[in-house]
Amino acid sequence: MMKTANPMYEGAPWCLGRYESFEVDKPRQITLLNHDYVVWRDKVGNLNAIDNICPHAGANLAQGGYIVDFQGKDCLACPYHGNKVQFFGDGKVAIDGNISNQAIQPVLPLEIVDGLVWTYGLSWSEKDGKLTAKAIEPKLPIPDFNHIHYLPKNYDRIQLEKLNHIYSRSELVKCNIAQAVWNIHDGEHFAGTHRDTMLSQEIKIDNLIQDEHKLAWELTLYKRTDSATKKNKMSLLLEPEFIQAFNTFLPSLAVVTLGFQGKLIAGIVTIYPETEKSIRICLDSYIDLEFSWWQKLIGVKRISNAFRDRLIMEDISIMENLYTTFNQKISLKNDTPSQLAMNYLQQF
Numbered sequence: 001m002m003k004t005a006n007p008m009y010e011g012a013p014w015c016l017g018r019y020e021s022f023e024v025d026k027p028r029q030i031t032l033l034n035h036d037y038v039v040w041r042d043k044v045g046n047l048n049a050i051d052n053i054c055p056h057a058g059a060n061l062a063q064g065g066y067i068v069d070f071q072g073k074d075c076l077a078c079p080y081h082g083n084k085v086q087f088f089g090d091g092k093v094a095i096d097g098n099i100s101n102q103a104i105q106p107v108l109p110l111e112i113v114d115g116l117v118w119t120y121g122l123s124w125s126e127k128d129g130k131l132t133a134k135a136i137e138p139k140l141p142i143p144d145f146n147h148i149h150y151l152p153k154n155y156d157r158i159q160l161e162k163l164n165h166i167y168s169r170s171e172l173v174k175c176n177i178a179q180a181v182w183n184i185h186d187g188e189h190f191a192g193t194h195r196d197t198m199l200s201q202e203i204k205i206d207n208l209i210q211d212e213h214k215l216a217w218e219l220t221l222y223k224r225t226d227s228a229t230k231k232n233k234m235s236l237l238l239e240p241e242f243i244q245a246f247n248t249f250l251p252s253l254a255v256v257t258l259g260f261q262g263k264l265i266a267g268i269v270t271i272y273p274e275t276e277k278s279i280r281i282c283l284d285s286y287i288d289l290e291f292s293w294w295q296k297l298i299g300v301k302r303i304s305n306a307f308r309d310r311l312i313m314e315d316i317s318i319m320e321n322l323y324t325t326f327n328q329k330i331s332l333k334n335d336t337p338s339q340l341a342m343n344y345l346q347q348f
């Protein structure tokens with residue numbers, strides 16, 4: 001499809017997930033921009049991220065690395081030579097019990113905003129047989145939840161920390177960032193990709209606005225009325241006419257909101273490039289209410305989360321089945337958000 005000079009959009013902020021998704025003392029591996037890191041939250045609440053490759057004999061620190069106490073501080077012991085080599089979040093390393101004066105292990109800088117973990121990543125290069133990392137210069141700011149359009153009445157901003165977090169899913173997808181961005185902005189795919197889940201007949205896009213890397217629009221889905229649709233279990237969850245607001249912060253974040261009984265439901269979709277050919281997509285859903293006893297009884301949360309599971313799996317299956325190179329010769333009437341997003345990415 002489109003070739004860009006910067007296929008991984010270096011300089012964009014990437015969200016690695018919710019701060020809460022990193023459990024205390026449980027190191028986790030993440031891959032960002034072709035490099036692996038180990039991330040762990042320590043017992044005082046700091047989130048640490050360093051190069052995942054042990055500089056002694058190349059062990060994968062996230063696979064089996066364990067947290068130990070070193071003079072009252074959490075540090076990460078190498079799974080290979082454990083008490084011999086231990087890592088701190090600032091990149092310093094304790095070797096045989098002596099802490100290095102300087103950082104030895106490259107550190108991935110993290111920023112926590114609204115309970116989400118952001119980073120611009122590091123750029124790695126090889127010089128004289130040695131890999132060196134340098135911080136990537138930011139091109140775009142970290143998204144600001146104060147600027148979300150078309151929220152339900154009574155809301156002027158989203159405060160994730162005040163909402164009830166009800167769903168989280170993170171998946172690896174074999175596609176590139178541009179293909180995922182197309183999918184997120186695609187107005188037409190509800191009637192195709194999600195035909196058995198959204199049951200849409202027609203789609204309408206209103207109030208589309210663009211402010212450089214930020215796009216916002218309202219999407220109305222009209223439910224099919226055939227008898228098969230009425231029998232479909234998903235039908236109960238869907239109104240005949242159903243409006244969702246989209247706010248995207250290219251290339252990494254989309255906020256999908258809707259009102260439910262006057263209350264806010266928000267879906268946060270984040271993507272980041274693991275490599276040129278694979279991305280990680282995360283969906284987290286929040287709701288501004290606690291479930292009532294009868295909603296718990298009929299399992300509203302379970303049913304609506306099964307609905308989210310279906311949507312995300314349908315998207316993944318379509319994203320993994322796209323050709324990367326093709327000539328776009330036709331367009332559909334609700335392609336505009338995708339088209340604007342692609343134009344923006346092209347000159348990133």
Ligand code: FES
Pocket residue numbers: 054055056057058059078079080081082084085
């Ligand atoms: S490989 Fe990590 S300490 Fe030896």
Ligand SMILES: [Fe+2]
Pocket residue numbers: 183189193194311315
């Ligand atoms: Fe979708």
